[in-house]
């Protein structure tokens with residue numbers, strides 16, 4: 001499991017550690033780690049550190065201090081290092097002295113050419129959009145230079161991933177002590193490049209985890225596996241209420257996802273039974289006992305009664321997607337005993353929250369948390385980085401397996417069937433949602449292999465995704 005911590009808990013852990021260490025020790029560790037990554041990148045790009053041109057963008061706080069001490073290390077190895085302060089009157093004094101002593105220089109403007117630019121403008125102390133002096137430096141980053149962000153790209157909010165105005169786009173982000181949510185959540189996540197975590201001895205407590213990303217072994221532990229005594233009912237029957245005359249394909253794809261999600265059986269309810277059976281003769285048709293409901297893909301408007309009927313089944317987990325999310329009543333969802341999992345994309349989330357879609361896109365983490373709070377339900381927010389918030393608050397999961405090839409018609413229908421099958425297998429909403437997103441992303445990668453993919457191929461690649469995950473759990 002990869003975990004991320006809020007700025008507040010990183011600061012608390014930092015204070016505790018600092019109290020036990022000599023002054024400057026933590027910054028020295030951070031700078032050493034940063035310099036090592038920079039040296040590695042220079043060696044990879046130009047064969048050696050000696051003679052390379054390094055530019056440090058230096059902010060007024062400790063983030064700038066890290067950059068200066070790392071710059072001093074690179075200067076000692078023969079790099080030509082120029083520090084450009086955001087505010088010459090506010091520069092980390094120890095860092096500046098170290099750089100000068102190592103032969104680095106201070107410039108008033110960003111040189112036109114550089115092999116490597118170190119973004120030490122703002123770290124976890126950054127607030128709001130970049131001020132003009134910082135934005136002006138970011139604008140002048142020379143094209144073609146490798147950009148290394150210190151702790152996080154300046155302009156990205158560490159706690160939320162929000163980007164208000166200009167921000168650095170890094171090739172590599174060297175982060176200290178712990179991941180921050182902003183590195184894992186879009187729009188920030190698309191600015192970080194490759195993330196390298198430097199261990200500086202920080203140990204934030206486990207209860208303070210703000211975000212987590214599952215890995216193969218975590219998913220392997222979550223997936224239900226049939227035992228010798230399993231029959232189809234014990235493995236779970238998924239009821240799929242989906243499709244319409246206009247969108248019969250959504251029903252077929254949701255059923256495909258449910259069948260490949262380990263369900264003992266799938267029961268289909270709706271007007272697309274002919275299309276479903278033509279593709280999957282193993283499907284049961286019509287209402288009956290189920291261990292979970294998947295309601296919504298391709299349902300079309302005006303089917304509120306069917307949504308209400310599934311929700312009224314208070315002891316059966318329900319997944320609501322697409323049209324199943326229209327006009328959703330918070331009190332009804334909150335009143336349920338069994339799990340409810342909502343799987344909106346940004347537009348549907350915006351409609352539920354009564355805000356503009358752009359607002360959800362700009363603050364995805366806040367939006368998914370707010371939806372989970374309002375509905376008392378687990379919420380999977382689809383998109384460039386899929387997020388899953390648990391019903392009762394707590395760490396939000398971010399899916400690490402996504403691929404942009406999955407942005408294709410019907411892909412969400414497969415995901416809803418798959419997550420519904422995991423609910424039927426007994427997984428709580430957040431686990432069902434995050435394990436489904438993980439397998440779905442993996443299947444998308446396998447099916448695409450670097451080429452366009454269609455939703456039914458994603459469903460067909462799900463067994464390969466299961467095998468790949470289960471192999472890691474053995």
Ligand SMILES: NC(=O)C1=CN([C@@H]2O[C@H](COP(=O)(O)OP(=O)(O)OC[C@H]3O[C@@H](n4cnc5c(N)ncnc54)[C@H](OP(=O)(O)O)[C@@H]3O)[C@@H](O)[C@H]2O)[C@@H](O)CC1
Nearest residue numbers: 014027060061062063122123124125126127129130131151
């Ligand atoms: N945690 C750890 O364990 C360790 C942390 N370490 C490092 O310390 C970093 C945190 O340092 P930090 O606290 O000094 O804050 P930092 O990010 O440099 O920025 C604050 C300064 O920026 C300014 N400013 C704020 N917003 C702004 C804006 N929008 N646009 C422009 N300016 C803005 C703000 O100005 P003010 O508001 O005071 O006027 C203030 O002067 C951390 O990220 C990591 O790199 C490591 O060394 C060791 C281990």
Ligand SMILES: [K+]
Nearest residue numbers: 119122150154
């Ligand atoms: K930075």
